[in-house]
Amino acid sequence: MVEPAGHDNGAGDADDSATRTVIVRPGGIRAAAAVDDRVHYLVVVEGEEPGRRVEITDKPTVIGRSRPADFVIADALVSRSHCRVGLVMGEVFVTDQGSSNGTLMEGARISGSRFLGPGDRFIVGSHVFEHEWRSRREVEAMRAQDSDLEKAKTYVRSLLPRPLVEGPVRTDWVLQPSANLGGDMFGYHFIDERTYAVYLLDVTGHGTDAAMHAVSVMNVLRQPNVPGLDARDPARMAAHLNEMFQMESHGGMLLSLWHGVVDLASRTVTFVSAGHHAAYLVAADGATAALDVSNVLIGMMPGYAYRSGQAAFSAGSSLYLFSDGVFEVEPANGEEWDLERFVQLLVAPSATGKPGTQGILENVKARTGRDTFEDDFTLVASTFG
Amino acid sequence: MSISYADAGDLRTIEITGRLDVDGAGSVASQLVELTEAPRKGVIVDLSSLKFLASIGIRALIQSAKAVKARGGKMALVVDTDSTVMMSIKATGVDQFVPVFDSPDDAAAAIA
Numbered sequence: 001m002v003e004p005a006g007h008d009n010g011a012g013d014a015d016d017s018a019t020r021t022v023i024v025r026p027g028g029i030r031a032a033a034a035v036d037d038r039v040h041y042l043v044v045v046e047g048e049e050p051g052r053r054v055e056i057t058d059k060p061t062v063i064g065r066s067r068p069a070d071f072v073i074a075d076a077l078v079s080r081s082h083c084r085v086g087l088v089m090g091e092v093f094v095t096d097q098g099s100s101n102g103t104l105m106e107g108a109r110i111s112g113s114r115f116l117g118p119g120d121r122f123i124v125g126s127h128v129f130e131h132e133w134r135s136r137r138e139v140e141a142m143r144a145q146d147s148d149l150e151k152a153k154t155y156v157r158s159l160l161p162r163p164l165v166e167g168p169v170r171t172d173w174v175l176q177p178s179a180n181l182g183g184d185m186f187g188y189h190f191i192d193e194r195t196y197a198v199y200l201l202d203v204t205g206h207g208t209d210a211a212m213h214a215v216s217v218m219n220v221l222r223q224p225n226v227p228g229l230d231a232r233d234p235a236r237m238a239a240h241l242n243e244m245f246q247m248e249s250h251g252g253m254l255l256s257l258w259h260g261v262v263d264l265a266s267r268t269v270t271f272v273s274a275g276h277h278a279a280y281l282v283a284a285d286g287a288t289a290a291l292d293v294s295n296v297l298i299g300m301m302p303g304y305a306y307r308s309g310q311a312a313f314s315a316g317s318s319l320y321l322f323s324d325g326v327f328e329v330e331p332a333n334g335e336e337w338d339l340e341r342f343v344q345l346l347v348a349p350s351a352t353g354k355p356g357t358q359g360i361l362e363n364v365k366a367r368t369g370r371d372t373f374e375d376d377f378t379l380v381a382s383t384f385g
Numbered sequence: 386m387s388i389s390y391a392d393a394g395d396l397r398t399i400e401i402t403g404r405l406d407v408d409g410a411g412s413v414a415s416q417l418v419e420l421t422e423a424p425r426k427g428v429i430v431d432l433s434s435l436k437f438l439a440s441i442g443i444r445a446l447i448q449s450a451k452a453v454k455a456r457g458g459k460m461a462l463v464v465d466t467d468s469t470v471m472m473s474i475k476a477t478g479v480d481q482f483v484p485v486f487d488s489p490d491d492a493a494a495a496i497a
Contacts, residue, residue: 204441256476275478294475296477296478297443297447297479301481324473328439
């Protein structure tokens with residue numbers, strides 16, 4: 001429970017109309033680890049392998065570009081034997097070994113040895129290191145979690161369909177999972193030879209629980225063998241999923257879904273967007289149409305009547321489904337980035353050498369100055385002949 | 386990112402500022418749910434100074450609104466009309482579940 005802070009108990013203020021204010025910040029509440037269990041670690045905060053961690057002991061760890069350094073980092077700005085970090089009388093010190101480009105702390109080059117308190121950082125080339133003082137148990141738990149996340153990422157990937165390179169529909173996609181794995185999933189299949197279904201869903205939150213939930217929902221979408229359920233009716237499918245996956249009985253999880261059923265003979269798409277932003281049709285001449293019907297997230301309101309929309313398209317049009325992770329990116333280069341700019345990119349991708357969705361991903365990276373994103377980046381493009 | 390609240394009689398106003406994104410959103414989201422658990426009839430969640438609302442924040446808003454409704458109270462949101470937060474609120478359909486206003490006074494009048 002959050003209690004009001006700085007509250008004066010002595011001033012007869014039992015009056016219910018009194019105004020109380022509390023400021024709480026994320027990360028403020030953290031169980032303190034037993035002090036005697038804590039160990040000193042050196043961890044890479046920025047650089048080639050963020051999260052790489054070694055224990056700091058009496059025997060100093062030498063950071064350098066090549067062996068015999070203990071901590072080798074492939075960084076042209078780093079000297080062969082750049083600096084060393086070790087314990088002296090139980091305290092952590094960093095010592096520059098006469099490197100060419102220096103070891104930097106607080107923006108200045110250090111000379112000789114410097115004390116490194118818990119949380120202090122130093123810079124070597126393009127790498128940032130931090131002194132972490134935390135319990136061994138915590139670090140072990142983190143490692144186990146990282147490995148579970150990696151397994152979940154591999155599993156999610158194994159469920160994704162192969163690109164369609166020939167036939168009446170060509171489909172190509174890119175999914176770059178966020179570091180902590182978002183809840184994005186997608187799929188497509190032919191219901192019969194003239195009907196193509198494509199869907200993308202995004203579960204709220206991150207981590208293995210969100211990914212597991214996404215997999216459960218996907219399994220319904222992939223094999224909709226439910227009596228009385230017409231696979232050609234995406235609004236009915238959304239309503240069915242909504243009844244199956246109410247948040248109260250599914251760990252409080254909600255999801256957004258965009259689901260389209262394309263009639264290739266009449267060139268029409270019937271779709272539902274359930275708490276999901278629009279998908280976009282881009283015609284061969286560059287004209288765009290946002291396919292969007294206002295509906296709520298799945299799992300939020302029992303009995304909600306989902307409505308579908310319909311659109312016609314011309315030969316050579318492409319249908320783009322994507323998660324909010326493609327436009328909710330905070331640029332690292334001071335540029336602006338939003339949905340509108342992303343859609344412009346679908347119409348006129350700038351030259352990167354790579355075609356298709358991978359090329360669009362490269363474009364977003366270039367425009368936002370980011371290589372990794374805080375949410376899953378998922379884009380599925382289907383082109384109709 | 387910060388969360389604060391003020392009580393006036395039977396009305397609690399909770400304000401969230403900054404970016405409610407992945408880093409740290411979990412703790413702010415759970416604090417929001419806790420703050421709406423207080424036995425007040427009316428709860429206003431003021432998001433007009435929020436720059437960004439991630440899906441985990443959406444989830445916390447829905448959970449809070451359900452809890453407030455379940456105990457017979459009323460909840461309303463305050464959101465800037467042309468903001469990206471409003472875009473998220475509309476895209477996810479939160480506005481079909483919790484009434485949204487562009488000023489705290491309108492919100493207070495509506496749930497009084």
